[in-house]
Amino acid sequence: MAAHLLSATECDALLAQRPHWSVQQGKLHRDLQFADFSEAFGFMARVALLAEAMGHHPEWSNVWNRVSIDLVTHDLGGISSLDQQMAERVDAMAAG
Numbered sequence: 001m002a003a004h005l006l007s008a009t010e011c012d013a014l015l016a017q018r019p020h021w022s023v024q025q026g027k028l029h030r031d032l033q034f035a036d037f038s039e040a041f042g043f044m045a046r047v048a049l050l051a052e053a054m055g056h057h058p059e060w061s062n063v064w065n066r067v068s069i070d071l072v073t074h075d076l077g078g079i080s081s082l083d084q085q086m087a088e089r090v091d092a093m094a095a096g
Contacts, residue, residue: 003073003076003080003081003082004076004080004081005073005076005077005078005079005080006078006079006080006081006083006084010084011023011079014028014079014084014087018087018088018091020032020091020094021087023079024070025070026072026078026079027059027070027071027072027079028070028071028072028079028083028084028087029068029069029070029071030068030069030087030090031066031067031068031069032066032067032068032069032094033065033066033067034065034066034067035065036064036065037062037064037065039065040062040064040065040066040067041062043067043093043094044060044062044067046093047060047069047090047093050086050089050090050093051086054082054085054086056073056082056083056085056086058070058071058086059071059072069090071083071086071087
């Protein structure tokens with residue numbers, strides 16, 4: 001199924017289901033904190049493999065034990081079903 005932009009209603013439902021996420025500057029955003037740099041970097045490596053497999057790559061940053069993730073589908077001009085899928089998988093990875 002092709003990716004589609006989320007409607008305002010779909011975006012609201014996504015945020016209700018994913019309480020760690022918010023919309024900031026038109027992007028789906030989450031901040032995560034880990035025990036140390038190695039744990040944060042290991043998490044980023046796992047997400048990088050997922051992103052490559054999905055062909056959908058996050059905008060992100062890492063400072064010591066913190067990782068910030070922004071998801072947006074540039075080709076579609078906003079938050080899409082691909083971003084929703086990635087957020088769901090990131091949450092599953094963060095949970096353990």
